[in-house]
Amino acid sequence: MKKPGGTTKQAAAVTPAKEAAAKQALPETTEGFPWLSSHEIKKESNPFTDRDWRMLVYAWSGMLVRFAIIFTLAFSVYQFLANQEQKRVEQTMSLVELWETKDYQQAQRALKDRLAALNSKYDNLLSANPSPTEEQVFRQRIGIEAMSASGGDMPLADFSENFDRIVYFLNRLSFCVDGDLCSRKVTDAYFRDYAVSFWSYFAGYVD
Secondary structure: OOOOOOOOOOOOOOOOOOOOOOOOOOOOOOOOOOOOOHHHOOOOOOOOOOOOHHHHHHHHHHHHHHHHHHHHHHHHHHHHHHHHHHHHHHHHHHHHHHHOOHHHHHHHHHHHHHHHHHHHHOHHHOOOOOOHHHHHHHHHHHHHHHOOHHHOOOOHHHHHHHHHHHHHHHHHHHHHHHOOOOOHHHHHHHHHHHHHHHHHHHHHHHO
8 A cells, every 4th residue: 555645735824923113202392483594585586676678677567557557546536526526516507597597586686675675774773883793683683574564565475485485595505515416616606695694684584
């Protein structure tokens, strides 16, 4: 009987050793950020002093564009304000034209004649050199007398109609100026003296 030939190979099981990963500790520091070396700072060049003519052209052209934009914006603002003032002047002139119409001219004439007659009638009650207070009181009394039935030849109903027309116009003019819709300069040139005189007589009555 023959013995079986051949050799039996046995594989040796190798158990790998577990290696522990060593943790490296970070060094402690008291500074939040490290100081940068002066060699790491890159100095920027000034395009206005650059020797390259292309950089000079680029720098100055950019500057001119900025100036052009600023000038355009400033001119636009000026033109807008000028247009707004022109509209105010036009609105004021439309009121001037209204003031010169027949109805308002008639109202002004009626008021002027009534006040002139009363001033002449009571002129002896005012001294030759009255104080501002005395003159103010005198005008207020004239205004009150003008709004009475005995204040003039024109019937009170007709005079009141003319009076109300003038009050309406002056109030409308005041609202237009206060609302920045009319030119204050043009308004003062046309109506300031008349308005001051009118209210010196009738401020107490209207209030």
